Amino acid sequence: MGVLMTQRFAFKISATDGKARTGSIQMLRGEIRTPAFMPVGTAATVKAMRPAEVRATGADIILGNTYHLMLRPGAERVARLGGLHHFSGWDRPILTDSGGYQVMSLSALRKITEEGVSFQSHLDGSKHMLSPERSMEIQRLLGSDIVMAFDECPANGVSRDEAIKSMELSMRWAKRSRDGFDSGEEHASRSALFGIQQGSLDQELRKRSADALIDIGFDGYAVGGLAVGEGQEAMFGCLDYAPDMLPVDKPRYLMGVGKPDDLVGAVERGIDMFDCVLPTRSGRNGQAFTWDGPVNIRNAKHAEDQGPLDPRCDCPVCATNSRAYLHHLVRSGEILGAMLMTQHNLHFYQSLMAAMRSAIAEGGFAGFAADFRRDYLKK
Numbered sequence: 092m093g094v095l096m097t098q099r100f101a102f103k104i105s106a107t108d109g110k111a112r113t114g115s116i117q118m119l120r121g122e123i124r125t126p127a128f129m130p131v132g133t134a135a136t137v138k139a140m141r142p143a144e145v146r147a148t149g150a151d152i153i154l155g156n157t158y159h160l161m162l163r164p165g166a167e168r169v170a171r172l173g174g175l176h177h178f179s180g181w182d183r184p185i186l187t188d189s190g191g192y193q194v195m196s197l198s199a200l201r202k203i204t205e206e207g208v209s210f211q212s213h214l215d216g217s218k219h220m221l222s223p224e225r226s227m228e229i230q231r232l233l234g235s236d237i238v239m240a241f242d243e244c245p246a247n248g249v250s251r252d253e254a255i256k257s258m259e260l261s262m263r264w265a266k267r268s269r270d271g272f273d274s275g276e277e278h279a280s281r282s283a284l285f286g287i288q289q290g291s292l293d294q295e296l297r298k299r300s301a302d303a304l305i306d307i308g309f310d311g312y313a314v315g316g317l318a319v320g321e322g323q324e325a326m327f328g329c330l331d332y333a334p335d336m337l338p339v340d341k342p343r344y345l346m347g348v349g350k351p352d353d354l355v356g357a358v359e360r361g362i363d364m365f366d367c368v369l370p371t372r373s374g375r376n377g378q379a380f381t382w383d384g385p386v387n388i389r390n391a392k393h394a395e396d397q398g399p400l401d402p403r404c405d406c407p408v409c410a411t412n413s414r415a416y417l418h419h420l421v422r423s424g425e426i427l428g429a430m431l432m433t434q435h436n437l438h439f440y441q442s443l444m445a446a447m448r449s450a451i452a453e454g455g456f457a458g459f460a461a462d463f464r465r466d467y468l469k470k
Contacts, residue, residue: 100283100310102342106452110334110361113451116342118236119281120176121183123151125342126358126447128440129186129366134159135169135179138371139426139433142181148406148434149441152184152236154366157229158193161219162212166232174234186237186366188346189226189268189287192244203243205260223264227271231278239313240268242287247320254291261289262303269307283310285344288337291316292329301336311342314362318347327356334361351380351443352468355460358447370440374433377421381439384467386414388432393418406438 102125104114116123130137130145133156137145145153155175160166172178175185194201194208201210207222226241242261245254265286272284286309290296304312314333317326326348334343344364345357354365370380377389381401386393388400399409400417408417408431420428443463450459464470 099281102311102340104340106454108451108454108456109359111358111447111451111456112361112363113448114363118184118283120236121151123184123364124444124448125363126354126444127151127364128354128444129154129364130437130440131156131366131368131371132179132181132185133368134163135175137433137437139375139430140371140437142179144434145181145437146183148437149445150437152186153181155179155185155187155233155235156193157187157190157226157233157239158197158221160187160233161190161221161229162214162217166229170232170234174232176234184236185234186285187230187233187235187239189239189241190221190229191226191242192347194221195244195246203260205263207241207264208243223267224271227268227275231272231275234278236282237311238272238282238284240265240284240286240309242289242315244316244319245289245291247291249291251291251293251296254293254296258289258291258296258300261287262300265304266307269309285309285311285313285342287313287315287346288333289316290333292321292325294329294332297329297333298336301333305338309341311344311364312337313344313346315346317345318349318353318367323350323353323356326353327360330357330360330362351440352464354440354443355447355463358451359456359460370436371433374436375429377428377432379417379432379439380436382463382466384469388414388417388421390418400435401439404435404439404442406435406442408432408435408438 098117101117104112106113114125130150130153132153169178194210197213209220223241230238241264243257245257286304288300290300337343342363345362348365349367379386379400382403393414396414450456
């Protein structure tokens with residue numbers, strides 16, 4: 092069982108090294124060590140993994156998806172069945188996204204108004220309305236520990252006028268999210284609410300968004316609207332200033348990121364929390380992440396390689412399975428291949444986070460980052 096805490100939400104920074112920070116978030120369902128990577132459990136499951144296996148990789152928190160769970164099996168049903176933690180068998184903190192991003196990316200038929208977003212389900216075409224208030228209600232029904240404000244995530248490359256309009260709408264929705272969250276007094280007394288900074292790649296708009304969020308007041312702050320196709324250089328350019336606009340004593344969460352080298356670069360720039368489908372999705376597709384860079388296990392050169400995926404990895408997969416066996420499983424479409432590749436990838440991501448936490452605490456993060464890039468990117 093997770094260790095029960097007495098604090099609803101408390102963030103403590105234990106060490107800094109440049110802009111990089113390490114510390115912890117204390118919540119009723121347990122401690123989240125930062126920098127933290129949250130495996131994505133879209134439909135109440137981290138794909139191809141049991142909850143105990145996810146925890147064994149070192150994960151302190153996972154992410155659930157409001158959009159997918161509201162459509163199937165339904166938030167009210169999850170609540171009747173004891174909430175998302177009981178339903179899924181994960182007893183530690185869960186962060187739920189607001190549903191806004193999926194509405195934008197998955198629904199071909201949607202209409203955005205001041206009230207919210209009306210859309211058709213990608214599953215059966217049924218019509219739904221998602222507003223800040225409904226998003227807060229769904230996340231309350233799920234029993235989320237960290238609730239995300241409802242926002243609009245604009246597409247990469249929108250005009251400045253569109254970016255302004257979108258950001259200002261998101262800030263109005265942020266206030267409504269705050270009010271809706273606070274109205275659920277019992278849930279609000281044991282969970283936290285994060286606001287989401289928007290503004291595309293425009294420094295002035297990012298500042299206006301940050302100021303609006305700080306004025307409303309949140310437990311933590313996300314940098315949203317990145318990792319939507321702008322590329323790493325542009326993303327890092329935005330992260331050179333965007334996190335600095337947010338309160339220094341609150342967690343900063345970069346949504347939907349990313350590749351291992353993205354994580355290192357973002358931690359360098361002051362980010363504390365991440366989520367991404369990459370380690371699980373890549374595992375199912377035959378790509379492994381290692382300290383020496385990505386490995387495509389489907390490649391013929393691995394067919395008779397009796398070595399582990401990563402000689403520097405201490406996960407159970409690397410301890411007991413050869414590249415040749417994993418190559419065979421993945422090429423054969425065996426379910427076990429997806430399971431083992433996912434388990435290794437999640438372990439690698441958590442090992443990377445643990446290594447960054449240690450490097451920051453020891454004051455050697457710059458050297459760690461340089462060594463990591465040398466081996467991973469061959470730079």
